[in-house]
Amino acid sequence: MCDAQRMNDVRWAVMGTGRIAAGVLKHIREAEGCVVTCAASRTTDRARAFADEHGVPEACTYDELGNRDDVDAVYITLPNHLHVPWSCRLMEEGKHVLCEKPLTPWESEAERVAEAATKTGRIFQEGFMYMHHPQTPRLVDIAQMGEVAGSHIGALQFIRGFHCMDLRVPHAWTRFSHAMEGGAIMDLGCYPFGFARLLTGEEPEEIRAVARWAPPHEGEALSVDGEAAVSMRFPSGVLFAGGCSMESASGVYLKLTGSWGSVWTGWPYGPDPQRAVLHIERAATHPQGPGSSEEVIEQGGERFTNQFRDMAGAIRGEVSPTPTLAWTIGQAAMIERIHRQIGLEFTPPDHCGT
Ligand SMILES: NC(=O)c1ccc[n+]([C@@H]2O[C@H](COP(=O)([O-])OP(=O)(O)OC[C@H]3O[C@@H](n4cnc5c(N)ncnc54)[C@H](OP(=O)(O)O)[C@@H]3O)[C@@H](O)[C@H]2O)c1
Structure with missing residues (x-):
């Protein structure tokens, strides 16, 4: 199951070892221009076990991801409250990021992610796979x-x-x-x-x-x-x-x-x-x-496979990211307004300091 790497392939790390990570791995591998090189978990042992089970060559903790030179892009599959801090941090550390939906329930936090993408020149996509069919x-x-x-x-x-x-x-x-x-x-x-x-x-x-x-x-x-x-x-x-x-x-x-x-x-x-x-x-x-x-x-085509193919194209500068950063900010703004309507308040974010 090891991924044979071709020149110019985007080398992906999967961050988190839950159901979506396990389920989507094969679609990343099937995506044109993509290869999976690393699995990341909160602990080394879990990362290693997941990597072995799924035939991923390398394993590490979240903290080690940013320093890896065999990873170009990270697929974040963490619970929602971790999406923004890790998206920002990984882009600051030089990685492109595809973060599972929903990015955040706050417009200001989505703006912070967009600013990080613009500042670092990294590609960021919120993972709405249906947009890629x-x-x-x-x-x-x-x-x-x-x-x-x-x-x-x-x-x-x-x-x-x-x-x-x-x-x-x-x-x-x-x-x-x-x-x-x-x-x-x-x-x-x-x-x-x-x-x-x-x-x-x-x-x-x-x-x-x-x-x-x-x-x-x-x-x-x-x-x-x-x-x-x-x-x-x-x-x-x-x-x-x-x-x-x-x-x-x-x-x-x-x-x-x-x-x-x-x-x-x-x-x-x-x-x-x-x-x-x-x-x-x-x-x-x-x-x-x-x-x-x-x-x-x-x-x-398969929506997740298409999503990773399209993100690889965006990283190579051939297509624009889908959804755009502006769409993702608007999405967070809408969710924030809906939450306000129903009276749902989450703990305010502690900013990008993961
Ligand atoms: N696009 C889709 O169709 C789709 C489908 C399902 C889910 N999702 C999205 O994907 C994200 C993850 O969902 P999921 O169902 O795969 O799994 P999940 O149970 O929400 O957690 C995924 C992984 O996050 C890591 N994690 C880090 N901190 C954690 C904590 N404090 N508690 C629990 N886990 C923690 C764990 O991996 P480690 O133990 O390895 O660190 C865990 O396996 C969500 O944002 C969800 O909305 C999208």
């Missing part, structure tokens, strides 16, 4: 076409977006921790709420949100949101309604409705790599008359 730019096209020939939906008016998944399982305990900046909005809502920003290309001018609290995580006094319902209005007048839950049966859905039709998918964040299907519903007002059809995106 062609279904996503296609949905953005559909959303922004307006009433022109060939448009499925006409002028976009309404977006519905949900991400619900039962995370009351032992391995997902960090999502219930207030100290670790958990909660359904952070873990799941960040997808549909952020998708609405992507589809409109705008920031919400008005946000309303309500939540139901999860029981506090063992040993903690404060709770996070177990479920939340969110509505937003964008400057163009487009409305969003949706929600997220980490305490209910699964339910994932994205639907765009316009002046003459709708398009929806049950796989907005995990489209099929071989055959992603968009369902089109034409209203009576549609120029072609009412009806339904499908649009199929063939061979769009």
Whole structure:
């Protein structure tokens, strides 16, 4: 399983040894221009064990990562409260960073990461893998076409977006921790709420949100949101309604409705790599008359593999990072506003001093 390195490959370290790190490793290896050279954990023993289990050549602690000359870029898969400090520190130490979502619930912290990227000249990407499957730019096209020939939906008016998944399982305990900046909005809502920003290309001018609290995580006094319902209005007048839950049966859905039709998918964040299907519903007002059809995106690729391929391209200066730093700052700003609406306050950040 050892990665054969080619010249100009981006040499990745995976930081953290949880489920996402283990699951995504093979997709990094499958990504063009990428090789995995190192695994990092809080302890040397755990790093070594993870590296041996997954065929990664080198292992080290988090603190040692920045000094390694066999690592160009770090994939941060730590709990949420560690995302910003480690992103800043690693960029200061010369590494490019792909940090798992959500980067942070604070706009000012996202700005600090953007400043660190600009100052150091390192590439930073927030890990929203769905943006790297062609279904996503296609949905953005559909959303922004307006009433022109060939448009499925006409002028976009309404977006519905949900991400619900039962995370009351032992391995997902960090999502219930207030100290670790958990909660359904952070873990799941960040997808549909952020998708609405992507589809409109705008920031919400008005946000309303309500939540139901999860029981506090063992040993903690404060709770996070177990479920939340969110509505937003964008400057163009487009409305969003949706929600997220980490305490209910699964339910994932994205639907765009316009002046003459709708398009929806049950796989907005995990489209099929071989055959992603968009369902089109034409209203009576549609120029072609009412009806339904499908649009199929063939061979769009595996979203995580695409994400690492694209990040490697950004590091080589061939493409721009996706999402942009500006989008990531806007995302944090939106999450901060939603949290304020529901009355969720995390411990203020202690700045980049990890
Ligand atoms: N894009 C996606 O589809 C996706 C899917 C799942 C998760 N995620 C994101 O990935 C991140 C990690 O999620 P995860 O489910 O893999 O794992 P997790 O349980 O949140 O923790 C991941 C790793 O962080 C390290 N860690 C450092 N400090 C820790 C602490 N105080 N307590 C516990 N662990 C600590 C541990 O590795 P060591 O013991 O080796 O240090 C642990 O295995 C989250 O931000 C999550 O939102 C994204």
